Amino acid sequence: MRLIASLTLAAAAAVAVPALAQVSFQKPEDAIKYRQGALRVMGAHYGALGAMATGKAPFDATAASRHADVIQLVSTLPWSAFTPGTDKGETRAKPEIWQEEAKFKQAHERAVSEVGKIAAAAKTGSLDNLKAAWGSNSGSCKNCHDNFRKDQ
Amino acid sequence: MRLIASLTLAAAAAVAVPALAQVSFQKPEDAIKYRQGALRVMGAHYGALGAMATGKAPFDATAASRHADVIQLVSTLPWSAFTPGTDKGETRAKPEIWQEEAKFKQAHERAVSEVGKIAAAAKTGSLDNLKAAWGSNSGSCKNCHDNFRKDQ
Numbered sequence: 001m002r003l004i005a006s007l008t009l010a011a012a013a014a015v016a017v018p019a020l021a022q023v024s025f026q027k028p029e030d031a032i033k034y035r036q037g038a039l040r041v042m043g044a045h046y047g048a049l050g051a052m053a054t055g056k057a058p059f060d061a062t063a064a065s066r067h068a069d070v071i072q073l074v075s076t077l078p079w080s081a082f083t084p085g086t087d088k089g090e091t092r093a094k095p096e097i098w099q100e101e102a103k104f105k106q107a108h109e110r111a112v113s114e115v116g117k118i119a120a121a122a123k124t125g126s127l128d129n130l131k132a133a134w135g136s137n138s139g140s141c142k143n144c145h146d147n148f149r150k151d152q
Numbered sequence: 153m154r155l156i157a158s159l160t161l162a163a164a165a166a167v168a169v170p171a172l173a174q175v176s177f178q179k180p181e182d183a184i185k186y187r188q189g190a191l192r193v194m195g196a197h198y199g200a201l202g203a204m205a206t207g208k209a210p211f212d213a214t215a216a217s218r219h220a221d222v223i224q225l226v227s228t229l230p231w232s233a234f235t236p237g238t239d240k241g242e243t244r245a246k247p248e249i250w251q252e253e254a255k256f257k258q259a260h261e262r263a264v265s266e267v268g269k270i271a272a273a274a275k276t277g278s279l280d281n282l283k284a285a286w287g288s289n290s291g292s293c294k295n296c297h298d299n300f301r302k303d304q
Contacts, residue, residue, distance in 0.1 A: 023196040023219075024209075034196050037189030041229065044175040044186050057176075067175075073225055077193065 022080040032091045035081035038074050045070040046115070046141075049122055053134035061125040068119035075115040079108045092150040104148060111140040174232040184243045187233035190226050197222040198267065198293075201274055205286035213277040220271035227267040231260045244302040256300060263292040 025031040045067040051057035052064055082097050082104070097104045114137055121133030177183040197219040203209035204216055234249050234256070249256045266289055273285030 022215075023200050025196075030196075033192050037192035040185050040189035041193065041226070044177075044182075048175050063174075069225060070229070073221060074193070077222070 025081065025083070028083075028086045029089055031081040031083055031086045032089055032093075035078035036091075038077040038081075042071050042074045042078075042115070045074070046118075049118060049130065050134060052127070053130050059127040059130070064122040064130060065125070068122035071115050072119040075112050079105075092152070094148050094150055097148050107140070107144045107147065111144055114138065114140045177233065177235070180235075180238045181241055183233040183235055183238045184241055184245075187230035188243075190229040190233075194223050194226045194230075194267070197226075198270075201270060201282065202286060204279070205282050211279040211282070216274040216282060217277070220274035223267050224271040227264050231257075244304070246300050246302055249300050259292070259296045259299065263296055266290065266292045 023034065025034065048057070049064060049067045049071070052059045082093065084098060087093055087095060087098055118130070118133045118137065121129040124130075175186065177186065200209070201216060201219045201223070204211045234245065236250065239245055239247060239250055270282070270285045270289065273281040276282075
């Protein structure tokens with residue numbers, strides 16, 4: 001019970017992290033490459049945690065905690081780079097990102113929140129906690145990709 | 153004097169951050185995109201701090217501290233993705249990275265150390281400290297790019 005309470009607190013703290021300072025980009029392609037880079041880094045470390053959560057890789061508490069640090073911070077970065085005028089070029093971003101701004105905001109805020117919960121669980125050093133958090137992930141990555149990312 | 157001492161301590165703490173847990177990549181191009189993504193994110197936030205340090209952007213202590221968080225963490229990421237077999241494809245990595253491993257390691261460790269010093273200065277909330285750290289940067293980014301990155 002105490003564990004669940006502290007997990008919830010940790011998750012709440014993670015979610016409360018404010019959005020990071022925005023970066024200004026000189027060219028639209030700089031913003032596109034930046035957000036793709038952040039999503040790529042987040043995806044790699046998220047995948048590493050997922051491999052541990054699903055038994056595809058051995059659980060390593062130290063590594064899990066570090067992957068958690070990365071996803072918690074980097075998950076806050078890509079969104080401010082979806083600025084107007086960055087919908088063309090080498091990007092799979094759908095026009096809906098700019099047409100349905102409120103929906104997109106809600107979707108990425110949900111993703112940051114869910115990533116925060118998984119990160120908090122990973123930092124407890126318990127594989128069971130990580131498994132539980134991973135299992136209760138409601139698919140916010142996929143949801144956002146389905147709605148806002150073009151197929152390859 | 154006390155400020156310099158605490159800055160030095162903060163920098164030492166930053167430098168002492170251990171390398172992050174390595175990510176495994178299924179394909180060489182995944183490693184290439186990951187390290188490029190991390191370097192791109194680091195470069196963007198490093199540039200944002202540089203703009204403040206050189207008066208091209210107004211100093212914002214909160215934003216500076218957040219940029220510092222990003223560069224401190226993300227600067228540790230790219231290096232483990234320079235694995236054997238990732239020297240071909242869409243990469244500007246020079247063969248020297250794998251031919252002169254010790255020299256490359258020294259160069260990226262120096263870069264992480266210098267980024268750590270700038271991040272520590274940025275987190276003090278003082279533009280003068282940031283300027284001083286920026287000014288005493290010995291060019292470890294450029295050094296590494298000159299030696300280990302192909303021209304466009």
